[in-house]
Amino acid sequence: MTPTVDLAQARPIPVADWVTIPDLYADPYPVYQRMRAEAPVHWVPAVNRYMVTDYAACHTIEQDQERFSADETNSLMKRAMGHSMLRKDDPAHDVDRKSYGGVLRPNAIKRHWNAVFEQNCAKYLERLENAGPGADLISEFAAPYAAENLRLIMGFRNATQDDMQRWSQTLIDGTGNYADDPDVWAKAEQSSCEVDDAIDEVLPHLRANPDHSLLSGLAHLPIPLEAIRANLKMTIGGGLNEPRDALGATVWALLSNPDQLAQVLAEPSLWSTAFEECIRWIAPIGMYPRESTQDTVLEGVLVPKGARLGVVVGAANRDPKIFDDPETYDINRPKQPHLAFGGGNHFCAGAWVARASVVGVGMPRLFDALPNLRLDPDAPAQAGGWVFRGMLRLPVLWDRR
Template sequence: MTPPSTSTSTAREAPTADWVALADLHRNPFPIYRQMREEAPVHWVPSVNRYMVTSYEACHLIENDQETFSANETGSLMKRAMGHSMLRKDDRAHDVDRKSYGSVLRPKAIKETWNQIFEQNSRTYLDRFKAAGPGADLIREYAAPYAAENLRLIMGFHNASQEDMQRWSQTMINGTGNYADNPEVWAASEKSYNEVDDAIDEVLPYLRRNPDTSLLSGMTAMPIPLEAIRANMKMTIGGGLNEPRDVLGVAVWALLTHPQQLAAVLSDPALFPLVFEEAVRWVAPIGMYPRETTKATVLEGIQLPRGARLGVVIGAANRDPRVFADPESFNINREKKPHLAFGGGNHFCAGTWVARASVAGVALPGVFRELPALRLDPGRAAVDAGWVFRGMTDLPVTWAAPTSTSTSTNQTF
């Protein structure tokens, strides 16, 4: 990749996409992304008050040039919803916060500590899911509580429940994506913001007296200010819950609507990691994140002023036909190429290994092993939604023997 040119001699202004509505993005952004990307790699979008970057090349360049494209955005929704976490910092400040996470989320810790816990939690919530009976919602009854309980233990919130984790996560990421500036969304986000701070303040003294392998326990020995701990823990509650939950839901939905690929995976469970990677490419759980230009620059032929607010649209970049063949399709057999779902450069997602282990290594094999007749509920549609964050909001399934050949696929992705 080459760095973005600063020459303006051949650059053009970004076209304006004043036809893009927030409601349409929430419902199904992919046709919008396709239309934008075919016209230009960057558009000014009034409804979100920022330039939206939709090509793979441009998104990749941005992530690897923090001197030109800063994560420390002015007026950041994420700062308001979660505090000033490392996701909204550039190096060196980012590096200091990142190092405070230690080795808790690394592959060695996952192998030695967390995989056993993932297995136990999966068993607990799969048993509850099966007890709810055919027609239960896979997201509400399994994916969400499973991801929340894993995260609660990893983070060390001994004074909270998985239900608390779910509430905190959803209300704060709703704030992060509150481009409509809905006051009710802000009120719910602020309530969770304060609850998380209170929970951290309460549990840190306990963890100093009773150290364990959790993230918060490790931070008690780190030279990091309390405000940085609070902000980074809120950020982790958001991404650390919604990413595995939403990848799991999308992956199950994708397999149930692609029976030939499902048959291949069932005959060879070693393919589940490919299912995971294709699911995060196809529907990135974090679909967009912000950056801000530190100087006037040119990005793939588009002139950008200093201080331009950008939306790096990973959900669009991961479907760029210049990189991925037939990108709108879910295909675990496609040629392996690097997706951008977990970011890149110094902001590569710290929770990537946890998501891969808990979803591809434990949850997906467990769901299809325990429920071999799993299929979509023919009487109730699956629902997908979101664009800043995207995943399945409803995934009713059944595992009783089918009485007819009809199925409900609702293929809107």
């Protein structure tokens, strides 16, 4: 039920005309700190959107699709990927989500996908080791590992992990193309067409030869082809970048905090804690859109009907009203729910895959395989992004056995 709000008591939304896209890309957190201190919501001309940086406000939006719709007008995601379940409200969202069945859920992961993760982890750890100390952990391990896992889960027998990486990056670049760069749109459109062609090619085979993959399950359901295409493009985007970026950023955080790494290595149950703290600290999906369906009040601020909102979970997860010393990576902080996987009816469907592939397999095997894994002091790591944020490069050293 929509809460009763007193519009007359609300204050207007301030304008943050000092915010630039390059600043957000390089390091959004100082920007978010300043915005949160001033108001829970700002109008940001650079991104043509109201940015919501307060934890309570973001949580409210996630739980209230009556006032805050996912089906945004002129959505960048719709343009880049088609009208996927992420840009739908219930009941349409629920229909699409249920079409995925149990492929991404814990039981299927235990029965089918953990063995795949183990095999792929061994393959790409060997690739990283062959590249030698000083290699980039992202390009040699985290990215191809996440891509190959996703390729097999989705059922793209007619694509490579390199295809998956290209498709994912160009499609999410389109989804985050707030600068309206025509080159970004061209690359996203090319990848969109390639994904459509791959889906059209593989569906007949999977109808005749069903397996455990997502595409196989979809091939046997009476759902429109356009819905399959849009939802799979959405899955290629988030399903690759979330585990890749969570793995890379958690390794970076642990290597930057040797005392915490020692704790984790001494107590393997802390791998999960290290992962969850990292996606709080650096949310792989840092912002997603909503649109207000009515004039309303959000944490004391007047939000007009039709407002294009950016739910900045990357800022909410560092809200000092919720988290002590939020700018610091700390596996020993008191447990508090973060918003990195979203919430409500749009809670990330791939959360279990990310946790299983990164926490259950990827990180423990990595540190076991590479003795004295450490940062390369002569080649600094680099992070980037704000709509999607992760490690751009992570050169590492280790001791040869």
